[in-house]
Amino acid sequence: MLEVTDAFDLVVNDGLMWINDNATTLFDSLRAVLDGLFNVIDGLLAATPYWAFILLVLVVGWVAVGRIFAVAAAAGLWLCQAMGLWSETMSTLTLVLSSTFIALLIAIPGGIIVGLAAGFSKASDVVLDFIQTMPAYIYLLPGIALLGYGPATAMCATTIVAIPPAMRLTAHGIRMTPTQFRELGAAVGLTPLQVLFKIRIPFAFPSILAGVNQSLMLGFGMVVIAGIVGSGGLGQTVYDAVRTLQIDKSINAGIAIVVLSIVLDRFSQRLGTLGSGGARG
Amino acid sequence: MMKLADTTGRSKAVECRSVWKFFGENGLAAVEAAKKGTHDKDQILKDFGCVVAVADASFEVSEGETFCIMGLSGSGKSTLIRHFNRLIEPSAGEVIVRGEDVCKLPSADLRALRSKHMGMVFQHVALLPYRTVLQNVSLPLEIQQLSKSQRTDTCQSALEKVGLKNWADRYPSELSGGMQQRVGIARALAANPEILLMDEPFSALDPLIRKQLQIEFKQLSTQLNKTSIFITHDLEEAIRIGDRIAIMKEGRIVQIGTPEEIVLRPADEYVADFVEGISRLHLVKAHSIMSKRDAVGGDATGLPTADVDDDLQTLIDLALKFGAERIAIKDEDSVVGVVTRENLLKAVRGIDVD
Numbered sequence: 001m002l003e004v005t006d007a008f009d010l011v012v013n014d015g016l017m018w019i020n021d022n023a024t025t026l027f028d029s030l031r032a033v034l035d036g037l038f039n040v041i042d043g044l045l046a047a048t049p050y051w052a053f054i055l056l057v058l059v060v061g062w063v064a065v066g067r068i069f070a071v072a073a074a075a076g077l078w079l080c081q082a083m084g085l086w087s088e089t090m091s092t093l094t095l096v097l098s099s100t101f102i103a104l105l106i107a108i109p110g111g112i113i114v115g116l117a118a119g120f121s122k123a124s125d126v127v128l129d130f131i132q133t134m135p136a137y138i139y140l141l142p143g144i145a146l147l148g149y150g151p152a153t154a155m156c157a158t159t160i161v162a163i164p165p166a167m168r169l170t171a172h173g174i175r176m177t178p179t180q181f182r183e184l185g186a187a188v189g190l191t192p193l194q195v196l197f198k199i200r201i202p203f204a205f206p207s208i209l210a211g212v213n214q215s216l217m218l219g220f221g222m223v224v225i226a227g228i229v230g231s232g233g234l235g236q237t238v239y240d241a242v243r244t245l246q247i248d249k250s251i252n253a254g255i256a257i258v259v260l261s262i263v264l265d266r267f268s269q270r271l272g273t274l275g276s277g278g279a280r281g
Numbered sequence: 282m283m284k285l286a287d288t289t290g291r292s293k294a295v296e297c298r299s300v301w302k303f304f305g306e307n308g309l310a311a312v313e314a315a316k317k318g319t320h321d322k323d324q325i326l327k328d329f330g331c332v333v334a335v336a337d338a339s340f341e342v343s344e345g346e347t348f349c350i351m352g353l354s355g356s357g358k359s360t361l362i363r364h365f366n367r368l369i370e371p372s373a374g375e376v377i378v379r380g381e382d383v384c385k386l387p388s389a390d391l392r393a394l395r396s397k398h399m400g401m402v403f404q405h406v407a408l409l410p411y412r413t414v415l416q417n418v419s420l421p422l423e424i425q426q427l428s429k430s431q432r433t434d435t436c437q438s439a440l441e442k443v444g445l446k447n448w449a450d451r452y453p454s455e456l457s458g459g460m461q462q463r464v465g466i467a468r469a470l471a472a473n474p475e476i477l478l479m480d481e482p483f484s485a486l487d488p489l490i491r492k493q494l495q496i497e498f499k500q501l502s503t504q505l506n507k508t509s510i511f512i513t514h515d516l517e518e519a520i521r522i523g524d525r526i527a528i529m530k531e532g533r534i535v536q537i538g539t540p541e542e543i544v545l546r547p548a549d550e551y552v553a554d555f556v557e558g559i560s561r562l563h564l565v566k567a568h569s570i571m572s573k574r575d576a577v578g579g580d581a582t583g584l585p586t587a588d589v590d591d592d593l594q595t596l597i598d599l600a601l602k603f604g605a606e607r608i609a610i611k612d613e614d615s616v617v618g619v620v621t622r623e624n625l626l627k628a629v630r631g632i633d634v635d
Contacts, residue, residue, distance in 0.1 A: 180403060180405055180407045181407055183368060183403070184401075184403065184407045184420075186368055186395070187366055187368060187395060187401040188395065188396060188401075188420055188424075189392040189395035189397075189421065189424055190392070190424060191392065191424075194424070198423070199409065202409070203411075
């Protein structure tokens with residue numbers, strides 16, 4: 001048995017080294033792209049004064065979600081600023097949004113394809129199961145080896161983790177088009193592509209948006225864990241505080257994490273109900 | 282003496298020839314056995330594991346005709362109607378629409394047929410909930426090369442035909458069941474197709490609305506000269522709407538005829554059971570129950586007159602009004618027969634007069 005395990009380990013390590021040696025340019029460019037994306041969004045958020053951001057959250061939250069939420073969210077974010085963790089909060093937000101964005105670019109079209117072709121779904125289920133059950137921080141190690149310390153690794157791992165929920169729910173939404181509407185599409189003379197865009201995707205919308213929400217939340221969790229790899233943001237703050245046994249700092253960061261997570265969750269859920277708002281009935 | 286449906290001089294719009302439909306694995310072998318007549322429905326299920334949905338259906342529908350297919354659940358009517366726009370393909374037999382076999386059409390031609398020449402109305406309406414009424418009606422038009430304003434105008438006029446012009450910007454959830462189905466009809470009419478396929482369109486509505494819509498549909502379809510194939514499980518609906526009716530039982534067509542023929546001359550016990558409760562007052566015409574003029578003694582002058590095509594209700598009213606024992610029946614200007622009181626009583630009772 002030991003030989004098998006040793007052999008397996010050898011294969012994995014050799015494989016990693018081979019990739020490292022031969023695909024350097026590929027991973028360097030990947031890192032550059034991810035870092036670039038991170039810097040752009042982070043710069044944008046950093047340039048916004050904190051009170052403007054909080055005001056925006058207050059107003060949009062008031063109108064879109066609810067008064068109590070809006071006030072609580074604004075208060076929570078103000079607390080982040082008061083604890084001196086504003087830039088870390090913004091960095092975390094950047095990581096979540098950019099990673100989830102990339103994940104959705106893959107997950108939604110992928111989910112549509114899987115939803116349409118029953119043959120694909122078995123294969124994709126296996127892959128998605130694998131991704132979702134692997135302990136998340138394991139994704140970070142190959143990331144460090146290939147992309148080094150920093151935001152790029154965090155974004156890569158977060159993207160991988162954020163793909164399954166959106167992909168699954170998109171596929172589910174597409175599959176769940178009621179039969180009478182598929183018949184309608186054919187009876188009216190639509191091409192299969194027209195049926196997809198005019199009928200099946202609109203019906204899948206609520207499910208897709210639920211997937212977006214789930215991906216954001218799972219991505220957020222991953223971003224916090226990715227503090228280990230020097231990603232910046234609240235995850236790193238927590239990790240550093242834990243490492244140096246500074247309980248007060250770790251609690252502060254924890255509170256900020258909770259605040260940001262709730263704000264993100266409520267807004268994306270609201271987006272979900274807005275999206276299906278036209279589908280009354 | 283019964284007038285047959287006057288389909289002479291009208292061309293065939295839709296036809297099916299010996300259409301069979303099996304659901305199951307051994308379709309082809311089952312088809313052979315069924316055609317030879319060696320197996321019946323249950324035997325086919327046992328030997329081939331196939332369900333016979335439609336068995337040897339053959340009929341023609343003329344242009345402008347409303348052809349009703351009536352049967353209980355499981356009789357195969359919904360399966361049969363889906364053959365005409367090839368939502369379902371036959372296991373055997375041919376389906377001819379506008380002179381062409383639909384199964385041999387390439388995809389693009391099939392889509393053109395479906396969008397321009399055939400409209401379908403579904404039992405559960407199937408209006409897209411995220412589109413307004415107007416946008417729903419424009420669905421069949423979006424495939425055709427029309428400008429936005431042309432589409433809007435066409436849809437508005439379709440909605441006007443069903444009386445829903447003011448609801449164009451509402452969403453389906455704001456409409457009642459009857460109104461939603463009117464939108465469904467408008468949608469089917471939007472591209473001005475010649476052929477309408479109606480799959481139990483009014484079955485899910487309550488009885489009063491149903492009757493109203495039946496009358497409206499009949500008027501609309503006659504006015505626009507549409508060929509309609511109309512599926513229903515309600516014989517009264519079929520009689521009210523149909524020029525001819527086909528009765529289906531367990532996949533087979535048991536009888537095809539005018540409402541009058543079906544009611545007065547049911548082909549077998551099954552049909553007879555169906556028509557038992559149907560009122561004959563509007564169906565039975567003078568020409569079917571009159572006795573020959575010579576056979577009845579007496580002078581034909583001085584008698585109240587009625588036309589050959591007048592129905593039983595008219596004749597009874599006439600007899601009551603004049604207190605007459607006999608009524609002279611005229612075709613154009615000559616007297617061709619006489620209806621006696623006995624004829625009337627027999628007609629109401631459903632006893633054949635010959």
